[in-house]
Amino acid sequence: MDLEKLKRLQEKLKSRVELKKFSSKVRIVAGCDSSFPGGRTLGVCVNISYPGLEIIEISYALLEMRFPYIPTFLSFRELPSLVQAYRQLKYTPDLILVDGQGIAHPRGLGIASHLGVIVGKPTIGVAKSRLFGDFEMSPGPERGSFVYLKNGKSTIGAVLRTRDNVKPVFVSPGNLIDVDSAVEWVLKLGAGYRLPEPTRIADKISKSLIK
DNA sequence: GCGACAG
DNA sequence: ATCTTGTCGC
Numbered sequence: 001m002d003l004e005k006l007k008r009l010q011e012k013l014k015s016r017v018e019l020k021k022f023s024s025k026v027r028i029v030a031g032c033d034s035s036f037p038g039g040r041t042l043g044v045c046v047n048i049s050y051p052g053l054e055i056i057e058i059s060y061a062l063l064e065m066r067f068p069y070i071p072t073f074l075s076f077r078e079l080p081s082l083v084q085a086y087r088q089l090k091y092t093p094d095l096i097l098v099d100g101q102g103i104a105h106p107r108g109l110g111i112a113s114h115l116g117v118i119v120g121k122p123t124i125g126v127a128k129s130r131l132f133g134d135f136e137m138s139p140g141p142e143r144g145s146f147v148y149l150k151n152g153k154s155t156i157g158a159v160l161r162t163r164d165n166v167k168p169v170f171v172s173p174g175n176l177i178d179v180d181s182a183v184e185w186v187l188k189l190g191a192g193y194r195l196p197e198p199t200r201i202a203d204k205i206s207k208s209l210i211k
Numbered sequence: 212g213c214g215a216c217a218g
Numbered sequence: 219a220t221c222t223t224g225t226c227g228c
Contacts, residue, residue: 036219069219071216078218100217110217131217
């Protein structure tokens with residue numbers, strides 16, 4: 001594998017990322033996540049209703065693993081199965097949440113942005129830990145408080161508390177949405193857990209599907 | 212050279 | 219991510 005070549009591909013795709021206010025009507029939100037049973041990759045996409053937050057449909061794809069885990073190159077490992085699973089969905093979601101970073105990435109193209117560019121839909125990255133970006137202090141202890149993630153002078157995401165006194169998550173826009181709308185929607189899609197329902201359920205299904 | 216480093 | 223049981227706390 002030629003990482004320098006992949007870096008150039010990421011930089012090229014980054015130019016197709018568009019950050020804008022998100023104000024579409026939302027009826028369906030997809031959650032995407034993957035797991036690695038044996039030497040393979042299991043990509044899972046779940047369509048959830050909004051505001052009901054009920055499961056509408058589930059799709060998945062199991063492929064041979066072609067790429068190792070290398071920080072900042074996560075999408076080359078997880079996207080093949082995720083994109084295939086996404087394309088098998090019967091309904092097109094209005095918004096997609098992905099387990100990982102959006103633009104909060106060294107080259108501005110985390111897995112949520114990469115997927116967003118490929119499918120041309122609004123995406124949000126929700127990660128359980130930090131990859132890139134700086135923040136002065138941690139957010140307040142109560143659900144809803146957050147601090148912005150910065151890259152120099154530009155805002156690239158937020159460290160958001162989704163539950164009282166629980167470790168915050170890292171939210172960043174993937175494509176066709178901005179930081180504030182991303183934070184707003186992650187909170188709207190939450191229901192008492194650290195992770196928003198789309199990603200939490202996708203992760204849950206991904207793990208139980210292995211059995 | 213050293214430290215950081217999504218899942 | 220994955221390997222893995224019970225256990226402390228709200």
